Amino acid sequence: MQNEVQDIDVLVIEADAARAETIASALQFLGYRPRFAGKETADGGKGDWCAIYIGDVVDLDDFQRQLDTLGEQALHLPLLVANDAPLAAQLPGALPGSRSRAVELLSFPLRYEPLLDALRRLSAPARLGFKGAQGQSGMHRIVGASNALGRVNALVRQVAPFDSTVLVLGESGTGKEMVARAIHESSQRRDKPFIAINCGAIPAELLESELFGHEKGAFTGAISARKGRFELAEGGTLFLDEIGDMSLPMQVKLLRVLQERVFERVGGNRTQRCDVRIIAATHRNLEQAIADGRFREDLYYRLSVFPLEMPPLREHLEDLPELISEFNQRLLRRGLGGVRFSASAMNALRCHSWPGNVRELCNLVERMAILYPSCEVRAGDLPEKYRGVPAGEEVTGAALLAVMEGRAPVAPTPIAASVVHEPSAAILPEGGLDLKDHLSDIEVGLIRQALDATGGVVAHAAKLLRMQRTTLVEKLRKYGLQTGLQVP
Incomplete structure (x- = not known):
């Protein structure tokens, strides 16, 4: 690999x-x-x-x-x-x-x-949620066909041609930087630099130098003059991520640049003009920060000329298939195999709250692609917190499958035994489920357990599962589980 x-x-x-x-x-x-x-x-x-x-x-x-x-x-x-x-x-x-x-x-x-x-x-524009909208405008759009993202795309198209300052709001992981890049790519400044800086990741005493640059000897370690992000972004777009974490003294200096479009390097006295479009972003409630005295009200109104809010993933779950497809393309470009999610796995993902939003989904897809390369991931293969059911339900489901196939449950447990005598203990989800797909999930889980227990030897796994070796081989081919197995 x-x-x-x-x-x-x-x-x-x-x-x-x-x-x-x-x-x-x-x-x-x-x-x-x-x-x-x-x-x-x-x-x-x-x-x-x-x-x-x-x-x-x-x-x-x-x-x-x-x-x-x-x-x-x-x-x-x-x-x-x-x-x-x-x-x-x-x-x-x-x-x-x-x-x-x-x-x-x-x-x-x-x-x-x-x-x-x-x-x-x-590579974010290519792999973290962007698609080229090959229409007459040639603009980029954020991946997703939901109404929520449709509104975001419409706002991006509206504001991109102008130099208005944009404030992107939303929870962490919703794709605020992707929106900033989409605005830049769809603007007249697309041929100029897009420079990003995380205001919350740089110590307050260094942020001024990072933004405005410094002259030689301005402070200990300044052995040569250096341009800051404003100069590097000249003619293009400067993305100020996590603006809500910027210190109050630095907010004053940024306000002056936004008002007058001039600045000086640290340790210098030459005033420089700048032609930069500002896009800021934060996951914080700036209005509450103003009330708490942690953010300047005048800077807030300078930044929020055009506020744009990114919806959390839990509000546009219908975009899951398209987002997963986009992340699979990213993995393929990196040399990893793509991953498929079964209907039951998709149902489980739709029940997750996604506190990490699109970034969390991206990480999950990559994790599943590493664990199950080029295979179909079923609900039982997902990490426990994504399954939407207690861990014990897999055991009860395994016992139920064993009973339906007329054989003894594998490694019976008190929980499994209770299901044999009380089938109603398996709770049907409120919205129902695809029984065939659910049973297939259980079957794949048992096959994988048998293969793990026998070191991947198919003949031995077949004995554990009380089935013919040829039958197990067919099931392995059906579920895409043949890789790395020993078939004597």
Whole structure:
């Protein structure tokens, strides 16, 4: 599986040999394949490219030659940029214009989790809920056919052509950054950078430098001048995520930029003008934060020119099939097998409250794809909290199946025995169920238990299940359970 995942290529441009080895090792660990300009791209840049990493660059001409090895692909691939690299300050002017180029900054010493998060965000428009709406407008839309998401898509289309500030509200995991990217992709600024920053993840004393940049010597460790996110986003869109977590002193400074469109770098006195569209997002109740004295009212009204609220997943559960399909496409691009959910599994998912929203669903699909690659996942295969029934019900269901097939229950228990004598103990859901599908779930669960107990030897598992080996082989083929089994 690892080799399959590593078919996803990342071009590494880094003159510092030690750092190049660090970034290459990290990419390999996360399942990507780092490739360096030269012999590895002598094939004309062919490959499944997902991003370009840019670190220390000797000169821009050499940098351009390395980009040229990818051909026209280099104009469209998203970028991972070392935030202390000289090129980071020149990035907007150093690269040819491209449509919808995303940029993520990396801090060193490098850690795996931020790198993985950055790679996920870079491909978010393609894999975390976006589809191209190939209509006359060519705009992007958020995946989902429900009325709730239809309203969101309509609002995105309405506000995208204008430079109005947008405030995206909603619970964590509902896709607020996806909405920001959709607005950017559908706007006249689509050829300029989309720069995102999480205001809650950066210490208050560092956030000013991250947003506005700093001059050399502005503070300890400022060994060179550096552009901030406002300058990097010039002409494009700046996404301020978790704006509700910004400190009050920083809110004052941001308010000035929104009002006057000017700022100064930390440690500098030269006023700079900026042409940036602001999209902010938060999961917090800002009106309550204002009442509590934690958020400035004047900043709130500056940001909420066009408020847009993302619905939680529990309010548009009819979008589950389409969302799962989209996440499967993402997994296939990464080299993982897709996953199918049976009718009973889908019913169980519809009963879940989804506190983590779309992000939680995305993680579940990936988890199931790893556990049951290219198989159909049934309700009994889901983690317990997603099944919507007590864990003991699987045991009672197994006993019920054994009775219906006229054989003794496997490993009878007090619970199972009670079902044999009191069939009514199995509770029928209020909305009913598909009995055939429900019994199939039970059968798959028992087959898997038998295979686990016998080390995957089909003949021995068949004896445990009191059936012919050929019958079990047919059931394994029916349910897609043949992989890795021993069939003597």
